[in-house]
Amino acid sequence: MIDIKNISKSFADRLILNNISFNFEKGKTNVIIGESGSGKTVLLRCMVGLNEIDTGDVLYDGRNFYDLKFKDKKEIRKEIGMLFQGGALFDSKNVEENVVFPLSMFTDLSESEKRDRANFCLQRVNLFNSNKLYPSELSGGMKKRVAIARAIAMQPKYLFCDEPNSGLDPKTSIVIDNLINEITEEYDITTIVITHDMNSVIEIGDNIMFINKGENWWQGSKEEILKTENKEVQDFVYATKFMKNLRTKF
């Protein structure tokens, strides 16, 4: 479980996050949605300390991240698997080496055990026979999937995914959504997914936060979001014709 309390963050004099509080539940897929540029990525980066926050607290199962010493922050980070919006694969390493990397850094597994674990993770994201390719030789969606495989390699307690299915076809998208859901339930971890995709929201959104103008504008479940009267959320959810048509059914 991750609790964030009254987080505010500005760059220069632009206020990006304004007093955001939320409770990311354990064993559930928590989803953050909001318009492009609303501050979703910044929020995630603030939660792990890649951007400093101005005010507020981030509690990882009660441990206040910003009060911890550098060494203890590192311990929490080792429990986090993170998928960056751009993938952030290591260019100098091939697919397999990318996934093996955290295992080499932090475990004493043998070479073959590490490779088995990497292959297992790569299979779960539907990647086969690409182990020896370098990131520059992968498609956008493949990069995303390798990055997911790397994020889950260490069996994290907290899994953060910044747009896991942008750039993926609908079929692979579902595979990734289901994978994230499965892992979350199977290992009882706290998962946060940032997404734009209403399909994903409805598929996996157990606990949704809608960020608007840097504020926690609305929160609820996937059932609630379809019925909400909140104007901004409605505009977001029913932006497409398809969703508008669907709405007539409720």
Next chain:
Amino acid sequence: MKLLFDFGRYFILMRRSFGKAEKFSIYRSRIFEEINNLGIGSLGIVGIISVFIGAVITIQSAFNFENPLVPIYAVGVAVRDSMILEFSPAIISLILAGKIGSSIASEIGTMRITEQIDALEIMGINSASYLIRPKIIACILFSPVLLIFSMFLGIFGGYVFGIMSGVVTNYEYVIGITYNFRPYNIIYSLLKAAVFAFIFASVPAYHGYYTRGGSLEVGKASTKGVVYSCILILAFDLILTQLLLA
């Protein structure tokens, strides 16, 4: 003010780079990787430049010493001393600042802007020590190899071109390069080269590490890294020469 800020941040980064390491075996293999990338990869350019400079010094000094009072073997002395004292440690370091420095700055800068450094940090890895320390150590460890290699090829180049162009004979050249030879000069050069290696590895690494923005900024970081390295190398050249030789 900006200079002071950079100065402070540079030292903080260096302290982090030499802070606690995650896993020794990983660092060892990282150092070998970097020796291979940065060191071995520079042998070619160092070799070529050294041979030519040795040859040029021979021919130029022979031309300038056309005075019956100066013995011909002075050519050998000139080549030896200019290679050992200044050319091999300092000029080669300036060239390596261009070659190695720019590659370090752009590699680390690219890793910064594509969030690869963030990815390392998120895994709980000290990105500074993982990325920067092996590069600095590799450059320092390999600097004696490049230095001796350059001295040797410079003197060898002088010999070959000297004989070929007939400005000096085999006998005179050998007398020249052994005449009043001070082994201390080599130690002095080794020391200088090690300091310069630290500069041309760490300064561009600093500029790369704090790149903000996009590919344009990576280019700028790389240029800045090289320029500052060169200036610092020349400044330290002066300081060390004053300290160690005077």
